[in-house]
Amino acid sequence: MQQSSKRLTVVAIGLSIIMFTSAIAPAQTGKVSSNMATVLLPSTSPLISIRLLFNTGAASDPKGKEGVAALTAAMISDGGTQRMTYAQIVEAMFPMATRFNSQVDKEMTAFYGTTHADNLNKYYDLIKDMVLNPGWREDDFNRLREDAINYLKVNLRHNNDEELGKEALYNEIYEGHPYGHNNAGTVESLQKLTLEDLKKFYRDNYTMANLVVGLAGGYPKGFEEKLKADFAARLAAGSPSQVKLSSPAKIEGLQMTVIDKDAPGTAISLGFPIEITRAHPDWPALLVVQSYFGQHRSSNSYLYQRLRQIRGLNYGDYAYIEYFPRGMFQFHPDPNIARRHQIFQIWIRPVEPKNGLFSLRAAMYELDKLVRNGMSKEDFEATREFLTKFVNLLTKDQDSQLGYALDSRYYGIPAFTDYVRERLSKLTLDDVNRAIKTYLQARDVQAVVVTTDGEAFKKAALSGEPSPISYTSPPGAAILEEDKLIERFKLNFNPKQVRVVPVESVFQS
Amino acid sequence: MKIIVATLLLIGLLMPLTVSGQNKIFPYKYSMDDLPNGLRVVTIPTDYPNIVALYIVVNTGSRNEIEAGRSGFAHLFEHLMFRGTERYPAERYSNLLKRAGADTNAYTSDDRTVYHIVFSKEDLEQMLMLEADRFQNLKVPEEDFKTETRAVLGEYNKNASNPISKLYETLRDTAFDKHTYEHTTMGFLRDVENMPTMYDYSLEFFRRYYRPEYTTIVVTGDVKHEQVLPLVKKYWGTWTRGTYAPKIPAEPEQTAERKAHVDWPSPTLPWVAVAYKSPAFSTENKDKVSLDLIGSLGFSPTSDLYQKLVIREQKVDVLFYDSDDHIDPYLVVAAARVKDPKDIEYVRNEILKTFDSFKNTKVSKEKLEAVKSNIKYSFALSLDNSEAIAANVAPYIALTRTPDSINKLFDLYTAVTPEEIQQMAGKYLTDKRRTIVTLAHKERSQDAAK
Numbered sequence: 026m027q028q029s030s031k032r033l034t035v036v037a038i039g040l041s042i043i044m045f046t047s048a049i050a051p052a053q054t055g056k057v058s059s060n061m062a063t064v065l066l067p068s069t070s071p072l073i074s075i076r077l078l079f080n081t082g083a084a085s086d087p088k089g090k091e092g093v094a095a096l097t098a099a100m101i102s103d104g105g106t107q108r109m110t111y112a113q114i115v116e117a118m119f120p121m122a123t124r125f126n127s128q129v130d131k132e133m134t135a136f137y138g139t140t141h142a143d144n145l146n147k148y149y150d151l152i153k154d155m156v157l158n159p160g161w162r163e164d165d166f167n168r169l170r171e172d173a174i175n176y177l178k179v180n181l182r183h184n185n186d187e188e189l190g191k192e193a194l195y196n197e198i199y200e201g202h203p204y205g206h207n208n209a210g211t212v213e214s215l216q217k218l219t220l221e222d223l224k225k226f227y228r229d230n231y232t233m234a235n236l237v238v239g240l241a242g243g244y245p246k247g248f249e250e251k252l253k254a255d256f257a258a259r260l261a262a263g264s265p266s267q268v269k270l271s272s273p274a275k276i277e278g279l280q281m282t283v284i285d286k287d288a289p290g291t292a293i294s295l296g297f298p299i300e301i302t303r304a305h306p307d308w309p310a311l312l313v314v315q316s317y318f319g320q321h322r323s324s325n326s327y328l329y330q331r332l333r334q335i336r337g338l339n340y341g342d343y344a345y346i347e348y349f350p351r352g353m354f355q356f357h358p359d360p361n362i363a364r365r366h367q368i369f370q371i372w373i374r375p376v377e378p379k380n381g382l383f384s385l386r387a388a389m390y391e392l393d394k395l396v397r398n399g400m401s402k403e404d405f406e407a408t409r410e411f412l413t414k415f416v417n418l419l420t421k422d423q424d425s426q427l428g429y430a431l432d433s434r435y436y437g438i439p440a441f442t443d444y445v446r447e448r449l450s451k452l453t454l455d456d457v458n459r460a461i462k463t464y465l466q467a468r469d470v471q472a473v474v475v476t477t478d479g480e481a482f483k484k485a486a487l488s489g490e491p492s493p494i495s496y497t498s499p500p501g502a503a504i505l506e507e508d509k510l511i512e513r514f515k516l517n518f519n520p521k522q523v524r525v526v527p528v529e530s531v532f533q534s
Numbered sequence: 535m536k537i538i539v540a541t542l543l544l545i546g547l548l549m550p551l552t553v554s555g556q557n558k559i560f561p562y563k564y565s566m567d568d569l570p571n572g573l574r575v576v577t578i579p580t581d582y583p584n585i586v587a588l589y590i591v592v593n594t595g596s597r598n599e600i601e602a603g604r605s606g607f608a609h610l611f612e613h614l615m616f617r618g619t620e621r622y623p624a625e626r627y628s629n630l631l632k633r634a635g636a637d638t639n640a641y642t643s644d645d646r647t648v649y650h651i652v653f654s655k656e657d658l659e660q661m662l663m664l665e666a667d668r669f670q671n672l673k674v675p676e677e678d679f680k681t682e683t684r685a686v687l688g689e690y691n692k693n694a695s696n697p698i699s700k701l702y703e704t705l706r707d708t709a710f711d712k713h714t715y716e717h718t719t720m721g722f723l724r725d726v727e728n729m730p731t732m733y734d735y736s737l738e739f740f741r742r743y744y745r746p747e748y749t750t751i752v753v754t755g756d757v758k759h760e761q762v763l764p765l766v767k768k769y770w771g772t773w774t775r776g777t778y779a780p781k782i783p784a785e786p787e788q789t790a791e792r793k794a795h796v797d798w799p800s801p802t803l804p805w806v807a808v809a810y811k812s813p814a815f816s817t818e819n820k821d822k823v824s825l826d827l828i829g830s831l832g833f834s835p836t837s838d839l840y841q842k843l844v845i846r847e848q849k850v851d852v853l854f855y856d857s858d859d860h861i862d863p864y865l866v867v868a869a870a871r872v873k874d875p876k877d878i879e880y881v882r883n884e885i886l887k888t889f890d891s892f893k894n895t896k897v898s899k900e901k902l903e904a905v906k907s908n909i910k911y912s913f914a915l916s917l918d919n920s921e922a923i924a925a926n927v928a929p930y931i932a933l934t935r936t937p938d939s940i941n942k943l944f945d946l947y948t949a950v951t952p953e954e955i956q957q958m959a960g961k962y963l964t965d966k967r968r969t970i971v972t973l974a975h976k977e978r979s980q981d982a983a984k
Contacts (some may be wrong), residue, residue, distance in 0.1 A: 072918055112841050119836040120904045122911035139918075141911050168848050171873070175803070175851060183802050186695050287800045289691045322639070324616060325632040334624070337684035340692050353692075356637065375692050407632050414635025414654045421585055421652075422919040497730050498680030 061233060061253045064430045066241035066423070073145055074424040076137040076239035077156060078361060078431050081230040083210075084131040084203040084268045090222050092173060092210015094230070095129040096166075097223045099173070102127035102136060104165035106154040111165055117151055125152045128361060130348070131204050132267070133435075134230075135361035139424055142243055149252070157259040159227065166220050173209045174216070177532040181207075182286070186475045187353050187374060189284065190294040193531055194473040195348075197282050198298060198368055202273050206532075213534040232263025237434065241427040270365055273298045276469040278519030279389070281486065285479030286528035290339075290375025293385055295472040296368045299346065299464050303363070304436040309448035310460035311346050316415075317400055317408040318391075319344025319371065322356050325411070327404075328371070328391055335500055338376045338384055345370040357419055360428025363435045369465060381476055382485050382492035386514040393467035393514075399458035409449050416442045468517060479525040487518055559913055560940040562923065565759035571775045572747030574935055575766045577759035578927065580920045586755035587924040588661055590649040590669070591931040593750075594743040596719040597644050597861065598780050603728065605714075606686065606721020607739050609642040610729060613682045614736065615649065616640075619671040622664060624678075630664060642719050645861045646932035652921050655756045659765050662751075666769035669744055676733045683729035690726050700796055701805050701973050705867065708794040709809055709969040713785035715864055745776030750931045755920035782862065785811075791965050796973040803851070804878050804974035807869040808885045811967040815859040815933050817942035820950055822859070824958035825866050827950055829855035830905045831897055832888045833868050839888045843870065849877045859933060865969075866962075875974055882970065892959035896952045906947060913944075 064076075083094045102125050105111040118124055121144040128135045136156060140148040181189045192207055199205040209215075236256065240249060276297050301308055320326040321343050324334065328342040347367050349358045353374075371392065376384045400408075420426045420442055429441040438444045476482050485492060491512040499505060564578040595608050618624035631638055636653040653661055674682075693699040703718050710716035720726065751770070753762050788811055813821040833839060833855035843850040852871040858864070868889070872881050917923050930939045 072915060112845050116836045119834070120907035120911070122908045122915060139915060141914050144911070164846075164848075168845070171848065172851060175873075179801075179803050183800050184696055187692070289694050290688070323632075324638075325628045330625075330628075333685060335681075337681035337688075339688045340685060356639070375688065375695075377688075377691075407629060411632045411635045415637065417584055417635070417654065418637050418652060421582070421921065424918070497684050498677050500677070500681070 061257060062237040062434075063249065064237060064239040064427065064434055065249065066239075066427055066430060067244065068242055068423070070242040070423060071142045072139055072423060073142055073242040073244045074137070074139045074240070074427050075149075075152070076135055076361070076424075076427050076431060078237040078239065079134040079231055080132065080235045080237070080435075081266050082130050082132045082134050083206065083208040084270070085226075085230060085266060086206070086210070089214060090218060090226075091206040091214040093218060093222050093226045094134060095209050096169060096173060096215070096218060097226045098127040098129045098134050098136070099169045100161065100165060100223060101155050101159050103169060105160035105162050107158045107160050108154060110160070110162070114151060114155065117147070121148060123148060125155060128359065129208050130362040131208070131364050133361050133363055135428075137361075137424065137428070139242075145244065145248075149248075153252075153255055156231075157256065161220055161224060163220065166223070170215055170218065174212055176209050177207065177212055177215075182528050182531060185353070186286075186288050186290065186292040187372070188351070189528075189531070190292040190473045190475045191350075191352070191370070191372060193282065193284060193475075194294040194296055194370065194471060195368070196532070197280070197473060198276070198296065198471050199273050203268050203270060204273070204364075204366060209532075211532055211534050228261070229263075230266050232261050232266070233257060234263040234265050236260065237431060239427045239431045241423050272300075273366070276471050277522070278468070278517050279470050279472065280519050280522035281472040281474060281483075281524075283479040283482050283523075283525045284473065284475045284528050284531055285525050286475065286477065288375075288475055288477050291378045291381035291384070291474060291476040291482075292375045293373035293381070293388065293472065293474050294370065295385075295388060295470050296370035297466070297470050299367055299369045301346065301464055302365060302367055302436060303347075303432070303438055307456075307460045307464070308346075309445060310452060310456045311464060312445070313405065313408050313412060313449070313452065313457050314395075314400065314461055314465070315344050315346045315369075316412055317404050318395055320411075321345070321349060321352060321358075327395075328388070331391060332373070332384065332387055335504055336494065337497070338380055338387070338494075340374045342374065342388070343372045345372070357425075360425060360432050363432045377495070378477055379495050381474065381482060383494045383512060385472065385474065385486070386492060386516060387511050389467060389470070389516060390511045390514045392465070392470075396461060396465050396467050399461050400454065402454050405454045405457055409452065413446050413449050416445045475528075483523060483525050486516065487520060487523060489515070558941045559910060559944045560937060564937055566936065567759075567763055569746065569767065569771055571771070571773055572745070573766070573770055573773065574750040575763060576750060576752045576927070576931070576937060577757065577762045578752070578754040578923060578937070579758055580755055580923055582920045583756050584654055585652060585920050586655050586658055586753060586757050587650065587652045587921040588665065589752040589754075589924040589928050590665060591750045591752060591928050592647040592649075592743065593645070593748045593932055593935075594647055595643050595645045595932075596717060596721070597714050597782060598743060599714050599717070599721070600780055600782060603725055604732070604735060605717040605725040606719075606729065607732075607736065608647055609719050609721065610683065610686050611736065611739055612640045612642045612647050612649075613686055614674050614679065615668060615672060617672070617674045617678050617682065619667050619673050621671065622667055627664060627668070630660065634660065636661065644715060644719060644864070646929070648928050648932075650921075650924070650928075658753075658757060658761065662762075662765045663769045666773070669749070669770075670773050672740060672744070674736070679733050679736060680730045683726075686729065687726055690720050690723060693720060697796075697798055697802050697805055697973050700798070701807055701869070701971060704794050704796050704973075705807055705809055705865070705969060705971045708792050708971060709788070709811070709865055710785055712783040713862060714782060715785070715860070715862065742776065742778040742780075745778075746770070746773045747775055750935055752924050752927055752931060754924040754927070785863065788967055792969040794969075794971045796971065797976040798973055799976060801975050802973075804872045804875050804972065805869060806872060806878055806882045806885065807867055807971045808882065808889070809865040809867040809969045809971075810889070810963050812857065812864055812866040812962060814861060814863050817934070817939050817946065820946055820954055821958055821962070822857075823943065823946045824950055824955050825962060826857045827902065827905055827947070827955060828892050828959060828963075829857050829866060829868070830908065831901060831955075832892065834905075834908075836904070837888075839884060843881060843884060849873055850881055859929065861933060878972055878974065882972070889959070889963045892955060893963060896956050899952055902950070902952055902955070909947060
């Protein structure tokens with residue numbers, strides 16, 4: 026998609042008679058001058074996408090100041106500038122129907138927005154000022170800090186059991202590691218943060234050395250140079266602020282944290298670290314495995330078929346090899362959450378509490394089977410064919426193309442879709458099954474279970490007693506036979522690492 | 535799959551608009567044909583390469599669930615449609631899609647059920663064939679039916695952990711007495727729980743509504759109508775027209791303000807929702823579009839109320855307005871999430887004052903134009919890929935069966951004057967058309983009950 030140089034034209038009716046190409050030229054990566062890295066996807070589209078990526082994030086939060094990276098970014102995208110209040114910025118953006126967003130992950134802070142070419146100058150003047158001259162107002166700070174605290178205390182703890190489980194899983198796996206706290210921070214650290222902490226973080230991390238600028242669409246000649254000059258004049262040169270990352274603590278046996286809360290269903294997330302990112306030669310092989318086993322929101326994947334389709338346990342069951350936040354709201358992952366460390370993860374959407382333990386066993390049983398048996402030739406071929414076309418969808422719009430191009434730069438790989446398609450074409454079943462044996466296992470796994478009556482769940486889990494599934498409409502005999510294996514499937518619990526915590530303690534400190 | 539509320543809001547707020555009367559805000563040329571059996575085909579070629587989006591819009595939704603005890607069936611049916619046919623059982627269907635790298639799903643709302651699939655252009659014929667097969671030959675054994683009803687209950691439970699779902703459920707149940715808009719698309723919990731016993735009814739539902747005269751096929755992307763039409767004739771031409779036309783009960787005129795409160799079992803921030811009965815979608819009169827514009831003027835981030843409650847006083851952290859278009863008269867809703875339960879009454883009164891202000895004073899022309907510009911560029915920015923174009927067209931297909939209504943609608947927006955805004959506010963934003971629902975954590979509910 027990105028590499029095609031074929032120019033297609035479309036005649037639109039009326040005002041929008043614009044000849045534009047959707048076939049975007051190959052991404053140009055480079056430096057405008059000595060200090061600004063760029064990723065450029067020029068085209069003649071009337072829409073212009075801008076992504077300003079700083080290679081810093083929550084992993085750079087100093088100890089005790091968790092949340093400072095996210096709150097600093099929020100002050101820029103959702104706060105005033107020295108010249109304008111936030112209300113004035115919102116009012117100025119309103120007729121353009123656009124905004125300027127931020128997204129903070131462990132190692133990336135992205136600011137991004139898209140504007141119609143009619144409004145580019147006005148839009149750019151606003152966002153330039155937002156990034157380079159933040160207002161640091163007390164009232165913005167109080168509002169955004171309260172938003173962050175409410176995100177942890179209300180949204181995660183009480184309004185979204187699935188995201189709660191998924192986010193808590195990362196905290197458990199990375200305890201004591203720079204990745205070990207939620208990107209938003211902790212309730213206690215947020216309460217202690219000051220504006221001075223944010224200003225210091227901004228000075229240290231918002232530097233030319235950390236900045237990569239992404240531009241896509243029909244931006245005019247000279248725009249890139251103007252942007253460069255504006256940013257270089259204002260930001261410190263700095264040096265790259267990549268945090269040193271040690272390996273996360275070793276998981277021993279099946280570790281489980283049960284989050285106790287009054288919940289209508291039981292949500293389960295489990296996983297373990299994998300030392301594989303997009304930069305690794307085995308990543309495409311593992312991508313095939315993940316897609317076959319649990320392609321996000323796809324009814325074709327193996328786990329979904331076994332748990333949801335055949336047994337009606339819940340709404341869906343998926344697997345991941347990269348961080349994918351907000352999965353209940355979107356079908357495709359957001360770009361610019363690239364990380365040096367990733368986990369393999371299984372997400373079991375809420376099941377009826379009486380089937381909670383059965384579902385945990387079913388997930389472990391299927392993972393164990395995957396590790397022991399690998400994939401068949403037929404499944405491998407089908408999944409590869411799927412992914413070869415599916416990757417096109419990930420970059421179907423301009424802003425996604427730009428985001429993926431920035432991530433490819435980060436990982437040091439060619440344009441994402443071309444890279445994946447090219448690697449998939451050379452992949453063999455042996456490569457994939459070797460990757461399963463090398464990187465996946467079902468022994469040392471961290472689980473997080475969000476459920477009502479957590480103590481009872483823990484007791485039942487540790488008892489080793491069978492946990493039969495309860496059906497409204499029983500499936501065929503073969504499945505009932507398999508259920509007998511699953512209900513007794515031995516979970517290799519590490520009793521020292523099985524605990525029940527009240528929901529109010531999660532993300533607290 | 536149920537459309538999440540946020541999406542409904544976007545549909546309500548991001549209405550496209552044209553500023554200059556002669557220029558069309560929906561700029562794409564399209565071709566439209568009707569088959570003798572009543573099936574309609576719309577092709578919209580775009581400039582985005584390789585990818586084709588196929589949206590099949592069925593003009594049935596929870597609005598069609600007219601019999602007592604049968605709420606939620608349109609949505610259940612959306613699930614059943616993935617259960618396969620004799621020729622292509624679920625697993626085979628699923629394998630073919632997997633091979634094709636197709637991204638497929640569906641959603642149900644009040645007025646429509648939409649099946650959508652995005653794929654590479656070389657798979658056009660296969661996709662039209664597969665979809666034609668399941669629309670004409672769906673076969674769901676009773677056991678599979680029961681299993682799927684449990685998945686739907688799972689979806690209900692998943693949604694039930696979000697206060698917004700319950701807020702809307704209560705709002706609709708309170709505001710409507712006769713019309714099927716009284717229940718959400720998920721349906722009443724008691725009906726969802728009872729679904730496993732309703733196998734025969736599900737067959738009847740399919741016979742009634744999965745018919746060509748209820749269905750429109752929309753194809754967008756790297757494709758031409760000359761390719762699409764012969765394939766649709768080949769695979770869909772023999773589908774038999776149905777005979778059923780539902781009698782949707784009319785909602786009697788509301789005669790007094792209504793109120794309800796939801797006790798939420800776990801700690802959460804309280805919600806206040808203020809709704810008014812609103813007119814049906816129209817491309818002819820300005821009533822509904824005026825209420826849409828009032829929403830943007832009164833409750834969007836640039837509004838006085840948003841600036842006051844969210845930014846300055848910081849008493850509210852979410853404020854939204856929902857004016858989703860419907861076939862029949864429905865609701866416009868302004869809702870706020872309140873940070874401190876003590877402020878529930880205050881926030882409710884501020885919302886009421888805002889609605890009243892449109893009756894008492896004329897909005898400035900300048901503000902009205904800013905709102906129109908916002909709507910124009912929102913639409914322009916939303917058409918950034920083939921799937922988005924099809925997704926934007928689908929609601930209008932359900933409402934009018936033609937994309938033409940988009941440009942007609944935006945001509946209407948353009949023509950609305952400050953005087954008309956005031957006139958429509960006086961007509962619709964009256965006490966007796968109003969329903970107010972609050973939601974709060976049980977222990978704090980006394981603050982809301984005042």
